[in-house]
Amino acid sequence: MDMFENIRADLAAHKGDWGAQGFWAMVIYRFGRWRYTLRNRWLRMPFSLLYKIAFKWVQIMAGIELPCEVNVGRRFRIDHFGGIVVSGFASFGDDCVIRNGVTVGLRRTDEPAAPKIGNHVDIGAGAKVLGPITIGDHVTIGANAVVIDDVPDHAIAVGIPARIILRNPDDATKSVPPAAR
Structure with missing residues (x-):
């Protein structure tokens, strides 16, 4: 997909x-x-400056x-602006949602590894997802949860530290809108 197709999605x-301020962040992202696709360093430099100003x-x-630097899939949605920090080492699949107060990042500064998040993941307000972990597909992370361990597909993570609740895969896909499946 090119930049404009991604922005439309x-x-x-x-x-x-x-x-929506989440949409603004996605446009800048x-x-x-896109600027990395410009091979000529001198051509890329003014776009890099513009990006750094817009990012700030x-x-x-x-x-x-x-x-x-984050790898983000298609149709990534940021609901409710504010207090959202994502490490450049993180990655997200398609159709993910994050909300205000969410941190997706490093568990320790001496270990530059962040979560790899699957498709159709819904991260509640205030949640912290930290370290070199994998979050499966069709996962819901509850508000204010602190997730420091892998979460399998079709699960819910709640609490501090998060405990994993497995759910029926059929129920998980019913909660996803048909257009996002």
Whole structure:
């Protein structure tokens, strides 16, 4: 997918709301990724400067830190701006949702490894997902949960530290809108 196709998909994920601060963060993120496609260093430099300014603007205005080094799938949605920090080492699959106060990052600064998050993952407000862990597909992470261990497909993670509740895979896919399956 090219940058504009991804931005159209991100806008649809944000229900067409151009004013959504999560959508602003996604536009800057997609632009930051796009600039790496420019092979000529001198051509890329002004776009890199523009990206760094726009990234800082979104960080200040929306409270969202989503560096372009993160691998993000399609239709990524950021609900409720503010206090969102994602490590550049993290990765997300398609159709993921994160909310305010979420941190996805390193468990220890001397270990530069962050979570690898699957498809159709819904991360509740205030959750912390930390360290070199894997979050499966169709997972729900509860509000304020602290996840420091792997979470299998079709599970729910709740509590501090998070405990894993397995659920029926049929129930998990019913909660996902048909367009996102």
